[in-house]
Amino acid sequence: xxxxxxxxxxxxxxxxxxxxxxxxxxxxxxxxxxxxxxxxxxxxxxxxxxxxxxxxxxxxxxxxxxxxxxxxxxxxxxxxxxxxxxxxxxxxxxxxxxxxxxxxxxxxxxxxxxxxxxxxxxxxxxxxxxxxxxxxxxxxxxxxxxxxxxxxxxxxxxxxxxxxxxxxxxxxxxxxxxxxxxxxxxxxxxxxxxxxxxxxxxxxxxxxxxxxxxxxxxxxxxxxxxxxxxxxxxxxxxxxxxxxxxxxxxxxxxxxxxxxxxxxxxxxxxxxxxxxxxxxxxxxxxxxxxxxxxxxxxxxxxxxxxxxxxxxxxxxxxxxxxxxxxxxxxxxxxxxxx
Amino acid sequence: xxxxxxxxxxxxxxxxxxxxxxxxxxxxxxxxxxxxxxxxxxxxxxxxxxxxxxxxxxxxxxxxxxxxxxxxxxxxxxxxxxxxxxxxxxxxxxxxxxxxxxxxxxxxxxxxxxxxxxxxxxxxxxxxxxxxxxxxxxxxxxxxxxxxxxxxxxxxxxxxxxxxxxxxxxxxxxxxxxxxxxxxxxxxxxxxxxxxxxxxxxxxxxxxxxxxxxxxxxxxxxxxxxxxxxxxxxxxxxxxxxxxxxxxxxxxxxxxxxxxxxxxxxxxxxxxxxxxxxxxxxxxxxxxxxxxxxxxxxxxxxxxxxxxxxxxxxxxxxxxxxxxxxxxxxxxxxxxxxxxxxxxxxxxxxxxxx
Ligand SMILES: N[C@@H](CCC(=O)N[C@@H](CS)C(=O)NCC(=O)O)C(=O)O
Numbered sequence: 001x002x003x004x005x006x007x008x009x010x011x012x013x014x015x016x017x018x019x020x021x022x023x024x025x026x027x028x029x030x031x032x033x034x035x036x037x038x039x040x041x042x043x044x045x046x047x048x049x050x051x052x053x054x055x056x057x058x059x060x061x062x063x064x065x066x067x068x069x070x071x072x073x074x075x076x077x078x079x080x081x082x083x084x085x086x087x088x089x090x091x092x093x094x095x096x097x098x099x100x101x102x103x104x105x106x107x108x109x110x111x112x113x114x115x116x117x118x119x120x121x122x123x124x125x126x127x128x129x130x131x132x133x134x135x136x137x138x139x140x141x142x143x144x145x146x147x148x149x150x151x152x153x154x155x156x157x158x159x160x161x162x163x164x165x166x167x168x169x170x171x172x173x174x175x176x177x178x179x180x181x182x183x184x185x186x187x188x189x190x191x192x193x194x195x196x197x198x199x200x201x202x203x204x205x206x207x208x209x210x211x212x213x214x215x216x217x218x219x220x221x222x223x224x225x226x227x228x229x230x231x232x233x234x235x236x237x238x239x240x241x242x243x244x245x246x247x248x249x250x251x252x253x254x255x256x257x258x259x260x261x262x263x264x265x266x267x268x269x270x271x272x273x274x275x276x277x278x279x280x281x282x283x284x285x286x287x288x289x290x291x292x293x294x295x296x297x298x299x300x301x302x303x304x305x306x307x308x309x310x311x312x313x314x315x316x317x318x319x320x321x322x323x324x325x326x327x328x329x330x331x332x333x334x335x336x337x338x
Numbered sequence: 339x340x341x342x343x344x345x346x347x348x349x350x351x352x353x354x355x356x357x358x359x360x361x362x363x364x365x366x367x368x369x370x371x372x373x374x375x376x377x378x379x380x381x382x383x384x385x386x387x388x389x390x391x392x393x394x395x396x397x398x399x400x401x402x403x404x405x406x407x408x409x410x411x412x413x414x415x416x417x418x419x420x421x422x423x424x425x426x427x428x429x430x431x432x433x434x435x436x437x438x439x440x441x442x443x444x445x446x447x448x449x450x451x452x453x454x455x456x457x458x459x460x461x462x463x464x465x466x467x468x469x470x471x472x473x474x475x476x477x478x479x480x481x482x483x484x485x486x487x488x489x490x491x492x493x494x495x496x497x498x499x500x501x502x503x504x505x506x507x508x509x510x511x512x513x514x515x516x517x518x519x520x521x522x523x524x525x526x527x528x529x530x531x532x533x534x535x536x537x538x539x540x541x542x543x544x545x546x547x548x549x550x551x552x553x554x555x556x557x558x559x560x561x562x563x564x565x566x567x568x569x570x571x572x573x574x575x576x577x578x579x580x581x582x583x584x585x586x587x588x589x590x591x592x593x594x595x596x597x598x599x600x601x602x603x604x605x606x607x608x609x610x611x612x613x614x615x616x617x618x619x620x621x622x623x624x625x626x627x628x629x630x631x632x633x634x635x636x637x638x639x640x641x642x643x644x645x646x647x648x649x650x651x652x653x654x655x656x657x658x659x660x661x662x663x664x665x666x667x668x669x670x671x672x673x674x675x676x677x678x679x680x681x682x683x684x685x686x687x688x689x690x691x692x
Contacts, residue, residue: 085653092351092658113656114351134548144547146468151636151645152653156364160375163365171549172365173559174650175639184639187447188467189558191548231350 025097025229025236026286029070034078037063038096041081042179044202045310045318046102046122055079059100061305062121062227064298065243066098069291074298083176085152088113091230098240099228102196104154109228118241120226121302123322123331125219126158127197129204132212134191139218143168148181148190150174155195158221182206185213196223202316235286242285246292248334249274250301252325257300264293274337281337292337302332346659357655358383364650366641368557379651386643387668393560393642394629394672397567401628402621404568405575410605412580423576431573436634438570443562443638450558453549462542470556471543480534487530488523495519559640563632571628578620582613614687622680626673643668 029035039047039059047057064074082090082101091099092114102124103109105117130136139162149155151174163170173190175181182203185193193203200215207213227244229237250256253271255263264275273279275296276289285291299305303325310318324330343353358380365375370388373381411423430438447467451457456466464471502513531537543553586609594604633644648665652658 085649088653088656089658092349092656108654109656111350112352114346114349142548144549144551146549151639151649156650157654160364164375170365171367173367173639174641174645176636176649180637180639184447187444188452189447232348 023233023235025233026070026239029097033071034076035063035067035070035098036078036080036096037066038080038082038087038090038099038101039063040101041083041177043102043199044206045198045314045316047079047081047100056309058122058305058309059102059227061299061309062100062244063098065247065295066227066240068294068298069239069243069246069285069287072288072290072294074294083152084150085176087152088115091115091228094230097229097236102198102225103228104196104223105226106154114231115228116231116237118227118229118237119244120224120331121244122198122225124196124198124223124225126155126194126221126223127200127219128216129185129193129200129213130191130216131185131188132214136216139216139220140166140168142170142192144170145192146171146173146190148173148175148184148193150178150181150195151176153195154221154223159194162220178203196225198310198316198318201318205315239285239287242281242337243291243295244302245334246274246295246337247299247302247305248325248332249337250292250296251303252327252334255296255301256304257296257298260293260296270336270338279338342659352655352657353660355660357651357657357660360655362651363654366646367639368555368560368641379647379655382651383643383647383664386641386645386647389640389646390629390632390642390644390668391672393563393567393632393635393640396564397571397628397632398625400564400568401571401575401624404572406579408572408576409579409583412576413583427573427576430569431577435566435570435631436637439563439566439634439637442566443559446558446562446565453545456545456550462540464543464550466550467558468549468555469558470561471550472554472556473540473542474553476539476541478535478537478539480537483534484527484531484537487526491523491526495522498522557640559635559638562638563635563640567628567631570631571624574624574627575621578617578624579613581620582615582617583609585616586612611687615684618680618684618687622677625676625680629672629676630669 039055039057042048043057043059045057047055047059050056060079063077063079067077068074070076080090080096082096082099084101087099087101087103088109090096100121102122104124105120109115110117128139128142130142136142142163147159147170149159149172156172156174159170159172173181173184175184178195178199181193181195184190186207193200195203197215197219204210204213204215227240229240249270250260253263253268253274255271255274260275263271264277266272269278271277273281275293276282276291282289282291288294300308306320306323307313310316312319320328320330322331324332326333346353359378361376362379362382363375366373366382366385368389369385370392371381371384373385408423408426411419412427414420414423450465450467453464453466453468456464456471458464462473498518499515502515505511505513541552543550543555590608590612591604594608595601599607632642635642636645636649639645643665648661652661655661
């Protein structure tokens, strides 16, 4: 525990001193028989083990989709839980094959860490949770507040920007996990908790007295969250990118986990190409013809995954909003399979 | 090494130390030097080092004091004292330090109330779950005179104690050097302080909005970490002290007692000066461990080197190798400094063959 990061750094150090290059991720994954997927250890709706120990969430489904595309079996995933601080080193060092840990796509991360973002599986933004006692109605009244936040996140940077541009002062308390931030908030160590808005409602519901806190209306940043892979392995990059796109297109075309079998036999050419009844998409991706069929069969389309994990019938009760398909006024837009 | 950086660069990861000049973009709760989010990562590095040194120095001082007393306590002829000391050592040595840090942190936080219901002492010291707030002395113009008189008093005491020792060696007459020195310092500085027009003003903390501003603020994270490190490390120091004292031949204590020395004087003049040479080497290790253990602060968010630099900075710029190497170098250098100081003391303490 003590020097976990040091050790990770060292793994990186040693793998890099030998002239090993990480191309062939697909072969490695196949040889191993399992996909190593880096996720958050406990983030309701995105990745968290349920009471029976089964991993659930939007990010978890992203990993399962990739496994379904590669193996035809969504269960062949090993989930590795990482803190925000550990995640990039874990990916760079090859400990994981794909990172699906509510990670914001930023220029620095995409260009200087040797990583590539393979899409956006959730459009988020940063918000504030404050204790009701303080009687605060807007984030602009937060001058002088103590803020609980997680180390190594974009939230840290956005917070600094927001307070600076509004001429306000603040004190940060930087913890490693959301659970610690929540405890800090609950014990009154800080006045505000800030993180991706999708999480605030989950964190609020986990408080001992959920009604003692309110989420402020302001959203202070753009947080496009998506799966990440290493730079320099385009085959693998394509697989992850198109696994996500396949789920979007399936939703758009009305293909679900329930009707996929029937749909595959239908006449719609777009559906035929997606499900591998015609066209070469699978071959070009170095995958089986039925790669997308398997994703949808085993995991479902994007809408199914969204509703099951974070939608209105889950404790998070999140509306589709920005994450609706483009034709419904949202931002999710899958390039065509052809 | 060249090969290493080539490989990293080939994989699209930035290399080099340019990031040190980049704006950090994040805030830090406790900074001993001027810092804000527009400062650079090299400033983060400095802030981290200073915070590590702060908690380490505080921890080393208190751990040594507690350890000395507990170590002596274990050898006490008083049954209760020796048993209590033993329980202390066995208890705190066997609970993992990380758990102790978390425990004290939660105790500290749970037992303190919000800023608006702070505990107040002398109308100027405030304690709440944001930490301990104490007034900050602001030095005014005339303070230089107070400082000068303080230094002069120290010089006077130095010569006085030399004279007293000489007279003691020659005639055996004792001189109450401690009381007199104390008197000199307090008396002279107080007089000069008032003569120069009370040149220290206090900046008090006051509640503004959510939090107190002004004065010094000791964070709860610092208090908890300091407490845990002291209590834990003291157990090892106590054991070293006990072993050191026990190693001094029993005959010596019997001899000094029969010479009519009191027990306290015997410890001070005969046993400890010899035992210290046995005690110092294991204690160097404990000090080094304390410094390393201070990095467990990441668990409670105290902003020391590992938390802010190889935690947050590393994550923001992603240059793991450079940052981890720099961090390791700091720990190495700190440990070397500690052992140099202690070895120096040890050399001074060596029995001089006459
Ligand atoms: N999207 C941001 C924040 C990511 C992040 O770490 N968020 C926190 C709170 S929303 C989290 O995932 N916590 C889960 C955990 O600690 O297990 C980023 O990529 O930097």
